[in-house]
Amino acid sequence: MTETNKVRIAILGLGTVGGGVYQLFQAQADTLMAKTGLDAEIAAILVRDANKPREGIDPSLLTESFEDILHDETIDIIVEVMGGIEPARTYITEALKAGKNVVTANKDLMAAHGGELLDLAQEVGRDLLFEASVAGGIPIIRPMKQCLAGNRITEVMGIVNGTTNYILTKMDEEGMEFSDALAKATELGYAEADPTADIEGYDAGRKLAILASIAFHSRVTFSDVHTEGISRITAADIRYVRDMGCIIKLVATARETEKGIEASVQPMLLPVHHPLASVKDVFNAVFVHGDAVGDTMFYGRGAGRFPTASACMGDIIDVMRNIRFYCTGRIGCGCYRHVPIQPMEETIQRYFLRMQVVDRPGVLASIASVMGKYGVSIKQVVQKPTEEGRAELVLITDQVQEKDFLKALEKFRSMTNMIQEISSVIRVYE
């Protein structure tokens, strides 16, 4: 702080989110004293090119030197909105060691190295807050760490990627195929030039790792999360699923069972009456089940300049309150247990299966018999003739261990005289 007791803040990065944090801070600056008992100011902004003119930003704030920020003892809070693992990891580590508090929106970093960074923050008695790293502006981390702290949380699941939710909404509502819906999302700026991290579920997987660590008080990293994307989902799948009273969403789901933690991201059939089923377009929602509170859900905009800046600004205000009361570091990592991660094949699942089969007597019986052999029972089945001598077989199974289902599937692949194609395999919620 300066001698006048003003909290001084440095922003690392001035992209979409960094610019949003700067603007929102300016809009809120005159309320900070009333909210926290302290005033604050932006002291520096780290950019790659300090000479590039930037509209609405005082050029004297721009710097290309992290070292200058690090060694400026009047800077109390670092807001890291650069993204990516390095140099963000090094910068945050050094900032904490220098006694600075950190606010970050960086899901990649928190999903991979959150444990070590939070341990360091605790060690040095500083705040490392990351509300913006999951589901943008939706309050979810603080509610889980504080409001629901009296619960044993058994399940957290969410729609935490806006790009894929927009694509699936278009496929569902307008009958588009995946590639057309992706093109539309790209055109509207909802999908990046390289959409891999979104459509393959990596982005959702990182957010899930962060959520699961908080929910179960045991560190879950991105590498612990099984991820599957939505590129193989077809308009035909979505039509069948609708007829069966369900909708397909890219669901990030983690639960704690007696055997350990299961964490996965995948397209999944949800019943249409499930609270997450009505989350449309780029909206996000996180569903949390606690033993005392029951089902809760948190809904809103999971990305974008100002929703993400809103989360950063909430964190900044919280750090300021802690600075005012000399209690930075009051809420630490929270991972005080070590629960093993359950491999996907050990989990219990239900499946939606769509196959192209030969339309002759005995085929369904043979398929049912293979399923029976591996302990897979059938809950719902629809068979429709397609072209001469062929039919489409669509079924939903009862709960079965994934490895048993995979054995049945392997057997189906060898039954080429009856099964011409396995068109879709999608997990079903509950």
Added chain:
Amino acid sequence: MTETNKVRIAILGLGTVGGGVYQLFQAQADTLMAKTGLDAEIAAILVRDANKPREGIDPSLLTESFEDILHDETIDIIVEVMGGIEPARTYITEALKAGKNVVTANKDLMAAHGGELLDLAQEVGRDLLFEASVAGGIPIIRPMKQCLAGNRITEVMGIVNGTTNYILTKMDEEGMEFSDALAKATELGYAEADPTADIEGYDAGRKLAILASIAFHSRVTFSDVHTEGISRITAADIRYVRDMGCIIKLVATARETEKGIEASVQPMLLPVHHPLASVKDVFNAVFVHGDAVGDTMFYGRGAGRFPTASACMGDIIDVMRNIRFYCTGRIGCGCYRHVPIQPMEETIQRYFLRMQVVDRPGVLASIASVMGKYGVSIKQVVQKPTEEGRAELVLITDQVQEKDFLKALEKFRSMTNMIQEISSVIRVYE
């Protein structure tokens, strides 16, 4: 605290919620050190009759004397779950003055006297937390005070009464009339013996006063909230509303306009695609609009033993963290502005109007002409013949100032040769 650094807690009241807090505390006690850095124990429970045997409760904890609790300097936290204004108000005041922290689930008290109690807490540097007072287990107060602190919140609206939401759900889904649905709610224990506070919107109004005070940083008390109940809603209204793409909910809504704060509870038409429209049965949800975050929603169980205890337990854990870091009182009342309350008749609304009219040429023209005179324009209209010479006229207006609409309504009441009955007048969202 005791010499062993154990936080000591007294519970005032051992009804549904008090018993839930006790049970949940016992279930969570062994996690508290890991979560907060301190251990805790229940030191005393205030009851009316300490001799009455109570299953699962150590009888040595029971006391009939608040004075004993107040003067026990080892007690750090008071959990007030008695309900009602007095003696809760006096007890909380005295406890704060004695340097104790307070957790309360008491919406009646916080809606009427929250300002004075929070000011006192701030003065003495202690916590007064009340997450359980609104929407039971749903995290809403801390998210608004902390996560969304970087926003200017312009609107908060919610379904915050489970009893009425259950009744309206039954009326909507099963075509029940109000009295039958209320009987069903009573049978299931969702409605109290005297259901007035629920069905007349008083309970929701108290919760709204608390939410609005936090949202707008300006004190709103229950007496500032306009309340209307659901007892006049009929199955016929609900059928018409459905045909018009809407659903009727008891909505608690507060917004800040240029003229001031509007706060009201009333049955209201919501479009079926509004996020609150799909909140069914006894579930609650609170919808918050902030200038940066956009629309957010918080959903879950708004009442009941364990959901409410969950909120109290979250508050207890937060107070313990503050005790550990010597920073109790770090988040105060937050009402640093004084925004005037807007009288209901000054607000801008839309209306659903159902009338029994004489079925002859010129009647609709006369009604439309009256509306035109008072600046009420019609958005949607349906007229259906009912019996010989009569018709039912159902319409939805555009936005109009309430006082102008009331003038038109008064005029209609005098047009007895054309309008036989004004069956329903219900506000429409947006």
